[in-house]
Amino acid sequence: MVMNESQLDQIFGALSDATRRGMLAQLALGEANISALAAPYDISQPAASKHLRVLERAGLIHRRREGRDHYIGVNPAAVERAQNWIAYYSQFWKQQFDAVDDFLKKRKGE
Amino acid sequence: MVMNESQLDQIFGALSDATRRGMLAQLALGEANISALAAPYDISQPAASKHLRVLERAGLIHRRREGRDHYIGVNPAAVERAQNWIAYYSQFWKQQFDAVDDFLKKRKGE
């Protein structure tokens, strides 16, 4: 579980906003340019630009320029870091939760 | 994938700080009181108290009072929400990533 802590800060921080999560969700359908990603939200163009910079800084997306369009795609590896952190600890959390649960069930059965 | 968006905001937001992630990691060993959770960090007692309130508001932990001690434990269900969000979309992200990867490998083989 060796991992750059500050990058995890940025990854989770980037995921903590519904607009950015929505953009990532949209990118599950494939690459999109910034206008397309901004369209579903009632925000200004610079606001969308800022959100994408946050996602980019966290390493969650990459950007490919084609003329005046910037095409955005997801970096699954970065998302996986967050997923791994949660998965690693949730083993232990669930385990100890289940232990308490078992104890309560057994006591109820007496 | 119906899920309270603002709670996801809070869950991911709570996970975006290394101190709070450290506290959750420590809780993998079992319940602990606030002093024990604060001990590894060079922060004041009120700072630790604030971090725990953030985790609590996100539903990631629960608190049980015993005399002057507040014992903290993890709520695995809340963590699972974050995990599920990532797991759901990462299918698609990886899938499209693999498709590009295959394409590049095939082209290289020509």
Added chain:
DNA sequence: TTCATTCATAACCATATGGTTATCTATTTT
């Protein structure tokens, strides 16, 4: 009863975040 410990709360400070409008560059379209 007095002292120590655990924790919460209030007030404050610096910085980050999420939004805006205005303006600029670069590229495409007409």
Added chain:
DNA sequence: AAAATAGATAACCATATGGTTATGAATGAA
């Protein structure tokens, strides 16, 4: 060449975040 489109950047604003010190309440130990 002129107009439209895609984006970036700067300057600004309100609020949130993460930290501090000071203080108070409640419980436990001497």
